Amino acid sequence: MRASRLVSLLLLLQTKGRMTAQALADELEVSVRTIYRDVESLHGAGVPLYGDAGPAGGYQLLDGYRTRLTGLTEQEAESLFLAGLPGPAADLGLGDAVSAAQLKLMAALPSSMRDRASRMASRFHLDAPAWYYDPERSPFLELVADAVWHSRCLEVSYRRWQAPEDVTRTLKPLGLVLKAGRWYLVAQGSSRISTYRVSQMQAVTVLDTTFERPGGFDLAEHWAASLEEFQARQYTGEAVIRLTARGFESFASNVLPVVARAAAESAVDEGERVRVTIPIESIGHAAGMLLRMGGEVEVLSPPELRAHITDVVRQLAATYL
Structure with a gap:
């Protein structure tokens, strides 16, 4: 030790x-x-x-001193062959570099460790994209990644979800994040650090201007904080629902983790049913989420959500009965 x-x-x-x-x-x-x-x-x-x-x-x-230590434990050598995701590395233009690095590492390992590392690579495959989604086309990803690496400013034409849809921004690119098969750029604009989906970029120009990264900025910490802030903004309301035993058991597989956690933490056993309190984005979004569960769920509050689901059920009855 x-x-x-x-x-x-x-x-x-x-x-x-x-x-x-x-x-x-x-x-x-x-x-x-x-x-x-x-x-x-x-x-x-x-x-x-x-x-x-x-x-x-x-x-x-002392300046110039470099250790000649090259030892890797067996577990460290094995883990390196899971570290370079081939798809994302290729997206960034690093596919050949990752392959070359793995070949060099394999050649440098003792034969016993080489066999273990090969077995790891052949038996475990990491697939980053989520189910049911085609891989996103991000034609400017390599350009953006190069600007991130060399701290060069970008001029980006970006398509937003809200009006005005098309905007142009001058950005200081701080890092790239791969989330569920989608690439996001974390960048500093004129006033704050924001997140931009790379596939929504319509045009990208790398500027001659370079910039200094903010002192103490940590990409992983910023991303984690951004996700928490996003969820806090997203879920602005609350609903109380009653679930059958079967509905409570399957609830987590029908909703996002933050909603599933809230349900588990607030569960009150009422005999044949379980009452829970969950966060909701909006009346329409919550209705769509809960209607998927059919008769396994009953909305107790807010009244607006209960009324909205009642209207939808009436429309369905008028269509099918």
Whole structure:
């Protein structure tokens, strides 16, 4: 365990440069005192590692030093053959690069690990797109990805869902996210950081202007926060419904996870039925969602939702009876 931590500490300094003892302790999930001991051990092993005191101080490797450590555990080698999704890599223009990297890695592995890695690649396949959706055409994806990588501004003609539909924006592209087979650009506009669906871009021009990324910006953290904010804006109302035992059992497979979680957390057993409280987007959207469940669900409130479903049922009866 300690040997693995020493290797991790060395690789952290090699990839990130100067780091404080506290930053290393946080990264490796150990105490600062443990970091001090580990640094002494690396010194004793001849690693050219030095530290500076003060607010701008920290530990750093001597300029030009690169570790020759190339060891991978069997699990690490196996996982690398699941890391490069072939479809998304090809979308970004990196399909050949991923294939070449995997070939080089395979050639460098010992024969026993090579067999395990090959078995992993042949027995597990990751398919990112969601069911029932054709892959989206994103003709500007490679262009956008290149601008993200080189921090170059973009002029984008974009088709929105609300009026005015077609707008032109000058953007600072901060990152690309693949969600359920769809590519999204996270970019800074004139006033805030927003998300743009790449397939909705009608024209893209890469500008000569470069930009500095916002300090402390973390793409994964921003995306997670954006999803929470989106759901908070999306679900502005609440409904109380009563489900049969069978309806309650199948409810999660008919709704989005946020609705399923709310139902599970608010469930009240009423004997043959279960009463739950769920978030809803709008009366029309909620009606469509609940009508799919037929007689397994009864709406108790709000009255507007109950009335809307009653009207739909009457129209259906008039059509079919």
